[in-house]
Amino acid sequence: MLSFDVEDWFQVENLKQAIKKEEWDAQKLRVIGNTRKILSILDNYGIKATFFVLGWIAEKVPYLIYEIHKSGHEIASHGYGHELIHNLSQEEFRKDVKKSKKILEEIIGQNILGYRAPSFSINDWAIDILKEIGYVYDSSYCPTSLHNRYGKLNYKVFPEARTKNGIFQYHSGLIEIPLPTLNLMSASIPWGGGAYFRLMPYSVFKLGIKVIVNKSKIFTFYFHSWEIDNNQPRIKNIKLNYKIRHYTGLKNSYRKLERLLRDFSFTSIRDYMKRLNLTPIEY
Numbered sequence: 001m002l003s004f005d006v007e008d009w010f011q012v013e014n015l016k017q018a019i020k021k022e023e024w025d026a027q028k029l030r031v032i033g034n035t036r037k038i039l040s041i042l043d044n045y046g047i048k049a050t051f052f053v054l055g056w057i058a059e060k061v062p063y064l065i066y067e068i069h070k071s072g073h074e075i076a077s078h079g080y081g082h083e084l085i086h087n088l089s090q091e092e093f094r095k096d097v098k099k100s101k102k103i104l105e106e107i108i109g110q111n112i113l114g115y116r117a118p119s120f121s122i123n124d125w126a127i128d129i130l131k132e133i134g135y136v137y138d139s140s141y142c143p144t145s146l147h148n149r150y151g152k153l154n155y156k157v158f159p160e161a162r163t164k165n166g167i168f169q170y171h172s173g174l175i176e177i178p179l180p181t182l183n184l185m186s187a188s189i190p191w192g193g194g195a196y197f198r199l200m201p202y203s204v205f206k207l208g209i210k211v212i213v214n215k216s217k218i219f220t221f222y223f224h225s226w227e228i229d230n231n232q233p234r235i236k237n238i239k240l241n242y243k244i245r246h247y248t249g250l251k252n253s254y255r256k257l258e259r260l261l262r263d264f265s266f267t268s269i270r271d272y273m274k275r276l277n278l279t280p281i282e283y
Contacts, residue, residue: 001177001220002049002266003076003139005116006035006057006068009226009233011082013119014242018235021081024056030232031057032064034225037254039071045261049073050269052116052139055080055100062107069108074270076114077101077135084121094129101133114269116140116222120179124154127174137175137278139220139269141168144181144188166216167278175278177269180219182208193222198249202256206263220269221260228254 010019010027019027035051042049051068053075058065069075080100085093101112113136117126122140130138141153168176179192190196191208213219226232230250238246249256 001218001269001272002047003116003220003222003269004035004038004049004051005078005222005224006031006051006053006065007078007082007224007226008057009229011054011056012224012226012246013082013084014246015235015238017242018238028233029060030229031225032061034229035064035068037228038225039068039073041254041258041261042073043071047261047266048268048271049266050076050114050139052076052078052114053100053104054078054082055096055103056082058100058103058107065104065107069110074114074268075104075108075110075112076116076139076269077104077112078116079118082118084119085117085123085126086121090125090129093126094133097130097135098133101135113137114139114177123152127153127170127176128172131170131172131174135174137177137269137273139177139179139222141176142179142181142190142192144190166218167273167276169278175273177220177273179222180209180212180216182212192220194224194227195245195249197221197223197256197260198227198253202259205256206260209264218272219264221266223253223257228257 008029008031010024051073053065065075077097077100080096083096097115104112115130115135115138117140120140120142122138127138168178179190181188182191191212197205209219227250234247
């Protein structure tokens, strides 16, 4: 499954200490050109993907979201304000994901099925709220303890969950499309894309995908629209490790993405779930 998180360069967690949310309106939008570049390469290879769109972006450029939809790709929610879930109260989270879903549905005229948490910061009560609001699936869970922003789910839910091809379905009915990890030296290394894809030699990342697919039969790749943009502004007054995580590998990321699309067969999350009869007929 192939997915893209549609957010702009100034909205990421690594830059929050330098660019506050109240300053977003003053920043130059680069998401339009970056997203269209992604749409072009997907069209070249005849691939459909899932685009997890930030509600704030959808409000600013609704025509871009409609363009993605009309190109045959799935539109899903990335929330509205790109806040880590563990920084929100339950009611704040409910308002955020409800607002995002409504904005996106008004643009494309279809139900929004999927959600992905900013920085994969999912938790148990968020899962219940997503189901309550009407989401069909979540794609935020990465089973690793090696990232301080990633969320945690209570492992007690998994014995109660139904599984199919590595996909979890909770007792509530909400489906979880987990992000892949690679087991190395008793550690679960995130291997789904993003900075891991940019920082690693392509041949090594490709080998890891093959190992995961041979074991679990599926692989979910994610990428951000700003990650193909080597010309985005460079912010200096942030932590060194944030600079490394955000800027390293931008120069070659588009070329690596094209190699990935040549080497593997991809589809959207929605279309893969339809193959497994996990999505509603009406959506």
